[in-house]
Amino acid sequence: MLLVLVFRWCAFAWMAIVAAIGGQVREQAAAVAVAALVATLGWTVWLTLAAVRRSGLALAIDLALAVGLVVAGGFFHPAQHVLTNHPSVTGAYPMAAVAAWAVVRRVSGGLLAGAVVAAALPFAYALNRAPLAELSFSQSLTMTASGLSYVLVGAAVGTASRQFHRLAQALARSSSEAARLAERDELAARIHDDMLQHLALLQRKGMDLAARGDVRPGELRALMAEVRAQEKALRDMVVSGTMxxxxxxxxxxxxxxxxxxxxxxxxxxxxxxxxxxxxxxxxxxxxxxxxxxxxxxxxxxxxxxxxxxxxxxxxxxxxxxxxxxxxxxxxxxxxxxxxxxxxxxxxxxxxxxxxxxxxxxxxxxxxxxxxxxxxx
Structure with missing residues (x-):
């Protein structure tokens, strides 16, 4: 999602540069272009400062803004601008919304968001006075390719996000398993170096008392106290989560x-x-x-x-x-x-x-x- 945020800022910078020096905005619709830039900047700043997790509401607003930018671009660009090779003010930013959906909702989310943005292209063409019924084959292919680019970005980012999620899960499992094995080896070493030696010593003491025959109660209680101490030490070793x-x-x-x-x-x-x-x-x-x-x-x-x-x-x-x-x-x-x-x-x-x-x-x-x- 951080990469998507970086791309979002780059796309907004491109919007501002093209709007300022590209001459791609009609004077009569300059207010609409300015409003689109301000709304996009405000949304991007909020996403950056709030560092929000992409909730359903945030994703919906993001997608609505992307569709609005595509349609608004058809309105404030010069007539039939979409049929030329001139740069578009709003072309790149909607890709960020599609990518955000793909990161959160994986492939299905990316395909859905890409399809929604692509579906807005005919409306943008119509507002830009492009004769939809009279488009040449190459012009129709250009519009179709533009729509497919959103869908393909959604699918590609969604697939990558799913793979990264699986790799992260596998890495977490591997790290957990490695930590568990290391803990087991450490515990085995401590038991071997400490517990077994103490138990062997207690066994010798018990055998000595048994061989002697005359065992005083205090000696037996002292031996049992040592056994309890070793029991506690072993329990402390193997029971995790000690406060x-x-x-x-x-x-x-x-x-x-x-x-x-x-x-x-x-x-x-x-x-x-x-x-x-x-x-x-x-x-x-x-x-x-x-x-x-x-x-x-x-x-x-x-x-x-x-x-x-x-x-x-x-x-x-x-x-x-x-x-x-x-x-x-x-x-x-x-x-x-x-x-x-x-x-x-x-x-x-x-x-x-x-x-x-x-x-x-x-x-x-x-x-x-x-x-x-x-x-x-």
């Missing part, structure tokens, strides 16, 4: 998934799906609060397992920290008296600073659950 946090924000779930394996014999499992992206300071406060809660579990709960889960709803975000320890009935006075200020100062204060609330649900003999709630 990249924009500047000034961070992914909460990614930060939480770094916690397992850092609390000794306490097995920490993170239950979260998807990416929860929040401002940096909010993520920092939540992670600090969760770490303090897990530290309290290690110190006081006598637990072997803790779960950190994330629930994202329209009403807000809730992070749960739950353990399978001895549990307790929460009382702020008793917590203060026992000197366990981490829950109050480090957990509750942090969450309240970012506009959230904390609920501590102690269940004697059945563990404790801490809810960190943030409004939506």
């Amino acid at each position: 990249v946090a924009p500047h000034g924000s961070a992914c909460l779930t990614a930060a939480l998934e770094k916690l397992p394996g850092t609390y000794g014999d306490l097995a920490v499992q993170v239950l979260a799906s998807g990416s929860v992206v929040l401002p940096d300071n909010v993520v920092d406060e939540i992670i600090a609060a969760v770490k303090e809660a897990l530290t309290n579990v290690v110190k006081h709960a006598q637990a072997t397992q803790a779960w950190v889960s994330v629930l994202e709803e329209d009403s807000g975000l809730t992070v749960f920290v739950r353990d399978n320890g001895i549990g307790f009935t929460f009382s702020e006075e008793k917590v203060r008296a026992a000197g366990r200020l981490g829950l109050l100062l480090s957990v509750r204060a942090r969450i309240e600073r970012i506009g959230g609330t904390v609920a501590i649900n102690g269940r004697p003999g059945r563990g404790t659950e801490i809810e960190l709630r943030l409004p939506g």
Whole structure:
């Protein structure tokens, strides 16, 4: 379409030059010629500045202008000008409209537009006082050839446009396939260089523990934590579309998934799906609060397992920290008296600073659950 626009400007420049110095406009019809030039210039400028996609309305206006130029040329040229070899003011510009139809509507559109413009030629001949019934064979052949030129331009440009479209689609498919193969090769290399080595190491550790026989729970939990870490790493490799946090924000779930394996014999499992992206300071406060809660579990709960889960709803975000320890009935006075200020100062204060609330649900003999709630 850019090439059509360039041709359009060249055709208008030809119109202006022929009208100005060619002496091919009758004085009595000069106003019509000027109006045709102004309308053509305005339309061309609008197409250039608006950079519009060729909608049906734009194509219809373009074709109507082309037909109008052909007919107007028959009116303001000297009598029987169409039967001479003198240059025409409006001859080239209608080709741009035919080409535009061919680019957008392919061959059928180009043939239709060419036929419509060609059908206007007899009217132009009649307005130019050319005796249609008395035309010689060569003159009739000239008019027919002029009409066919519009049709042939439409067919040729439409065929080229269709072929270019097919080539562009084939190129896009080839590029996509090449990118997919490159991604597959990169993924295979990463799995071979990283995953397989780690899995082999985990296998040796498991065989050593089995051969030794006396396996402590902490060793087994540590081994399973490494297995889960490798599982997560493999999942991150093969699952596309991972959300990249924009500047000034961070992914909460990614930060939480770094916690397992850092609390000794306490097995920490993170239950979260998807990416929860929040401002940096909010993520920092939540992670600090969760770490303090897990530290309290290690110190006081006598637990072997803790779960950190994330629930994202329209009403807000809730992070749960739950353990399978001895549990307790929460009382702020008793917590203060026992000197366990981490829950109050480090957990509750942090969450309240970012506009959230904390609920501590102690269940004697059945563990404790801490809810960190943030409004939506």
